[in-house]
Amino acid sequence: MAQLDHTHDPTLESWVVSANGHSDFPIQNLPLGIFSPAGGAPRGGVAIGDRILDLSAALAAGLFTGEAARAAEAASGPVLNQFLALGAGPRQALRLRLSELLKTGSSNQGRVEPCLHVASDCTLHLPARIGDYTDFYVGIHHATNVGKQFRPDNPLLPNYKYVPIGYHGRASSIRPSGVPVRRPRGQTKPPDASEPGFGPSRRLDYELELGVWMGPGNELGTPIDIGKASEHVGGFCLLNDWSARDIQAWEYQPLGPFLAKNFASTVSAWMVTPEALAPFRIPQPSRPEGDPAPLPYLTEEADRREGALDLELEVLLLTPGMREKGLPPHRLALSNARHMYWTVAQMVTHHTSNGCNLQPGDLLGTGTISGPDQSSCGSILEATLGGKSPISLASGEERRFLEDGDEVILRARGRRNGFAPVGFGECRAVILPAG
Structure with missing residues (x-):
């Protein structure tokens, strides 16, 4: 079973202002999905407030290392099947790093901001290729x-x-x-x-x-x-x-x-x-x-x-x-x-x-x-x-x-x-x- 840690702290806030008090996607959530920006190809992203963090762009910006990078790479394609296959360890490492990047006071805010898309401007897709x-x-x-x-x-x-x-x-x-x-x-x-x-x-x-x-x-x-x-x-x-x-x-x-x-x-x-x-x-x-x-x-x-x-x-x-x-x-x-x-x-x-x-x-x-x-x-x-x-x-x-x-x-x-x-x-x- 998943355990509680500092990413669940209710006082934790994000520099993505819309995430604070968001009814679905505060920084304590960080769900994954597949989206395409206007004119772009489907790719993996993370919902944060009314924005979507582009995982492939964040990966290219060098924002992930180790197991978090492994998970981000697996989740940056047009489906999440490869990411799902990795299991809990890499998934948890990615969550910890995303929380660190998006929390208020993050030293990486300037590097992360260019990787964000306005969610209402994007199209959402099935998150995985469903075999059965x-x-x-x-x-x-x-x-x-x-x-x-x-x-x-x-x-x-x-x-x-x-x-x-x-x-x-x-x-x-x-x-x-x-x-x-x-x-x-x-x-x-x-x-x-x-x-x-x-x-x-x-x-x-x-x-x-x-x-x-x-x-x-x-x-x-x-x-x-x-x-x-x-x-x-x-x-x-x-x-x-x-x-x-x-x-x-x-x-x-x-x-x-x-x-x-x-x-x-x-x-x-x-x-x-x-x-x-x-x-x-x-x-x-x-x-x-x-x-x-x-x-x-x-x-x-x-x-x-x-x-x-x-x-x-x-x-x-x-x-x-x-x-x-x-x-x-x-x-x-x-x-x-x-x-x-x-x-x-x-x-x-x-x-x-x-x-x-x-x-x-x-x-x-x-x-x-x-x-x-x-x-x-x-x-x-x-x-x-x-x-x-x-x-x-x-x-x-x-x-x-x-x-x-x-x-x-x-x-x-x-x-x-x-x-x-x-x-x-x-x-x-x-x-x-x-x-």
């Missing part, structure tokens, strides 16, 4: 809420509390925040229809998830022990794993979702490091009385003690009607990552327990993270009780499911007394009509 994508189902409140709609007397299947449920998705249609999502077409069969039809999904939904970027991988046939799992995690992001519920209802038996999920997923563009999230580590929540203990291969003391994350997770909606009237986005949900039934380490360990190999840049999704009440539902399927209870908006509009022109915005932030808040940047996308 796996979506888990570790949000127990979401699993229970959805299960109640289909199995009121038995919402959770017997394996849920023994197995970190997941399925192998696809990587080709994952896009960074800001890229529109086109409404999918597919087969659907309404309950009152005798045969299925083909056309645009009418029950389009969002899913509030965390994404986990994999760092160093494992050899095929060599599982990752629960005590070593955190060493294989390279970073975190927000993930909206869009879902066409009507397509899914018809196609998912017996093999699970297919076209209902593979048309698009959206991720936030900045990769928040495990080190930045160290202040927000908390004990894994106690299991309710009567729940089985995890099997031994999923049990480890350090993971029980600090394997969970205390992160606010927020969903907002901006509709065409709201834009027309100049209204702010409507909050649909406020949840928290502490509601994950399984930890990230348990996800990684279970994923590889059969010998499956993970690779740098692979992406894991947590599954929808809902809270225990109606105000913390991580999908509109839950929030509207399957469309039966529409959401009323200040514009006079109603939503049972998402409509064309709607924009879904996800946000995440770690807050803890005695530490600076750390955010993820937005994960947002507008829905376009079916093609």
Whole structure:
């Protein structure tokens, strides 16, 4: 697990003035990503306030040495896979050096300033080349809420509390925040229809998830022990794993979702490091009385003690009607990552327990993270009780499911007394009509 050090000091400030008190990117965060300045090629950068530090330019200016230089070089290209493969040591060395370069009073300010770009003038890209994508189902409140709609007397299947449920998705249609999502077409069969039809999904939904970027991988046939799992995690992001519920209802038996999920997923563009999230580590929540203990291969003391994350997770909606009237986005949900039934380490360990190999840049999704009440539902399927209870908006509009022109915005932030808040940047996308 990442440890606390002077880079987490809440009194630490940056000479990049916009970073001080920034809602997402203070000097205590320093997330990495891939950006391109106007007319420039994609390259690695670090978010600091409303600026982006160009790692290739900083490297050329001789601002890094040793392990920090090794990490900066690996992170300066058009994807972060090589950087992710290096693991925690070089990543931590780079963080320490970045904090030193960007803090108030740094003797290197004059050399660093030319390496900064105005973030709003830049384009953000996917931070890594994603080889594989796996979506888990570790949000127990979401699993229970959805299960109640289909199995009121038995919402959770017997394996849920023994197995970190997941399925192998696809990587080709994952896009960074800001890229529109086109409404999918597919087969659907309404309950009152005798045969299925083909056309645009009418029950389009969002899913509030965390994404986990994999760092160093494992050899095929060599599982990752629960005590070593955190060493294989390279970073975190927000993930909206869009879902066409009507397509899914018809196609998912017996093999699970297919076209209902593979048309698009959206991720936030900045990769928040495990080190930045160290202040927000908390004990894994106690299991309710009567729940089985995890099997031994999923049990480890350090993971029980600090394997969970205390992160606010927020969903907002901006509709065409709201834009027309100049209204702010409507909050649909406020949840928290502490509601994950399984930890990230348990996800990684279970994923590889059969010998499956993970690779740098692979992406894991947590599954929808809902809270225990109606105000913390991580999908509109839950929030509207399957469309039966529409959401009323200040514009006079109603939503049972998402409509064309709607924009879904996800946000995440770690807050803890005695530490600076750390955010993820937005994960947002507008829905376009079916093609």
